[in-house]
Amino acid sequence: MITNEELTLEKYIKEKRKQTKDPICAYIYDLKQLRDHAAAIKNSLPSFCRLYYAAKANSDQPLLETLDPIVDGFEVASEGEINKLVAETEKPMIFGGPGKKDREIEAAIHSNVEYLNVESFHELNRINYIAKQKNVTVPILIRVNLSVNISDSHLRMSGVPSQFGIDEREVPSFIEAALDAEFVSIEGFHFHAMSNNLDAESHVRFVKVCIDKTKLWRKQFGLSGMIVDLGGGIGINYWNPEDPFDWEILASGITGLRTEAEDLTLIIEIGRYMTAACGSYVTEVLDIKKNHDQHFAVIRGGSHHLRLPAAWKMSHPFRVYSVEEWNYPFARPEVLKTDVTVAGELCTPNDVLVRKEYVDQLRAGDIVIFEYAGAYAWTISHHEFLSHPYPEIIYVNATEK
Ligand SMILES: Cc1ncc(COP(=O)(O)O)c(C=O)c1O
Known part of the structure; x- marks a missing residue:
């Protein structure tokens, strides 16, 4: 209803x-609460940080419809989510997640997916192969599994062995392989690393690490522009809701990194913190x-x-x-x-x-x-x-x- x-x-x-x-x-679901909360998040972020909603947190149509006018785009993780978003919005999408099927890569190419996160060498080869057959260039973000562990958050996808992304130590050889792949273009890096982080200060430190790493690789390989996708991971304090994640610290921390971010574009893909x-x-x-x-x-x-x-x-x-x-x-x-x-x-x-x-x-x-x-x-x-x-x-x- x-x-x-x-x-x-x-x-x-x-x-x-x-x-x-x-x-x-x-x-x-209170859609006014969602509208007001999303608008407050959006208004608190500087113009060099784009706000995306990670649809996996809740892809119910009325929620997507409510968020569509407010957010800059959506993060999707399957062909099913791509289709839901295509029916709802013309806003850009980022397609991430391990185990992408060929047909999902094709669906991404045919819809308004602006970047594909690449999670492995084999996936890079498959995306390049499919793009070649279609004679298109696919913009990619290289998903990095950082060597450092920045937070004590509940679930970690980075800084620990996981099925996600490219081991940071292998990123230079991955960039070389991607530069050799004729039908992909490296547009930046993706760093989603944790879930339900309750410590805003550590999240600001994480953002700074993502910026520093991107600048390092950009310089080393003469890349230009660059997206720094921070992923999501902002927590809800289920144990003590009276003491929530301090969004203000994160938003002002990101704003304060303006100079360091130079001509980088940050993307934050919020799921849980947006709709919980x-x-x-x-x-x-x-x-x-x-x-x-x-x-x-x-x-x-x-x-x-x-x-x-x-x-x-x-x-x-x-x-x-x-x-x-x-x-x-x-x-x-x-x-x-x-x-x-x-x-x-x-x-x-x-x-x-x-x-x-x-x-x-x-x-x-x-x-x-x-x-x-x-x-x-x-x-x-x-x-x-x-x-x-x-x-x-x-x-x-x-x-x-
Ligand atoms: C790539 C990616 N981005 C964003 C998110 C959203 O994370 P959260 O709901 O913690 O904000 C997830 C969640 O798993 C993810 O895998």
């Missing part, structure tokens, strides 16, 4: 109760029980809708919305002023969204609201496991007021 209205939970629950006896289970906060996963408590001295709340839904907390073995930030209505003629199960584990409806002990967190009160029939569920949430979940119905997906504040 897409609506131009604001939606209070109270109103939503009332409407649902009129329509069905089924428990509440929905994703609610606009989405909430809202579910009803089905049961409350005690097992081996621990309290459990079982909700409608679970990790097949919101896989992130199970994948990261963390408690997802949540709040309780109390519902007074209780229609059964017997006692309502509840917990009071204690720790509770919130589990889903799947037949696996891994289906846990909250691990032993304190609640004042939680009852069967109450609603649990999981915040920061707009990125890497529904999209990364195993929807078909146990064949439960999907959550309702609702987009509110669709147009600007």
Whole structure:
């Protein structure tokens, strides 16, 4: 459902109760929050830094449509994402990711993909071969796996052995190979290196390393212009949302690198930090029980809708919305002023969204609201496991007021 209205939970629950006896289970995306947040990010960046949205964080059409007028482009990682973006926008795309198929390279060449990230020597040969057959020159960014590890962030794609990019020590020979490849042109370097970094100062240091490395290789090989693609990796503090990533430090840090960036163009490809906060996963408590001295709340839904907390073995930030209505003629199960584990409806002990967190009160029939569920949430979940119905997906504040 897409609506131009604001939606209070109270109103939503009332409407649902009129329509069905089924428990509440929905994703609610606030598109005004997304619009305002994206515009604030864009306005904080200097003109030499372009803002792209990494569609993999959430490629739902209404989110892409909301972001399209604000961002400078999109980062895509498959032919499927290319097609979604082609249907939505004329803005440029950067196509990255390991394991590109020939048909995906062809799809990129035929759409408005402005740069292809190249991840290996074999991929370079394949892109050059396909480009030759089509008699076109394909602009590439060389994806680098840096030797240094800049942050302590949750997941690292760089500074550690990984399937991503070219080992920094091999970059000079890769540049030589790319210069010899007649149908590609080296337009810059791509450095996406981490996920969910919460330390803004270390991210500024990372940006400086990316600039320095690019300048070094540019000079060494007489390259001109140059894109420095910083990737994404800006974090959401799921553990303590009150203490978020300090965007201001990153934005002013990037602005302060103006002189060092010289005639370079920076690109930042933000996924999680862009869309996490606009989405909430809202579910009803089905049961409350005690097992081996621990309290459990079982909700409608679970990790097949919101896989992130199970994948990261963390408690997802949540709040309780109390519902007074209780229609059964017997006692309502509840917990009071204690720790509770919130589990889903799947037949696996891994289906846990909250691990032993304190609640004042939680009852069967109450609603649990999981915040920061707009990125890497529904999209990364195993929807078909146990064949439960999907959550309702609702987009509110669709147009600007
Ligand atoms: C190449 C690339 N760019 C950007 C992103 C977005 O990262 P994030 O969601 O951490 O901002 C990713 C995520 O995996 C990526 O692989």
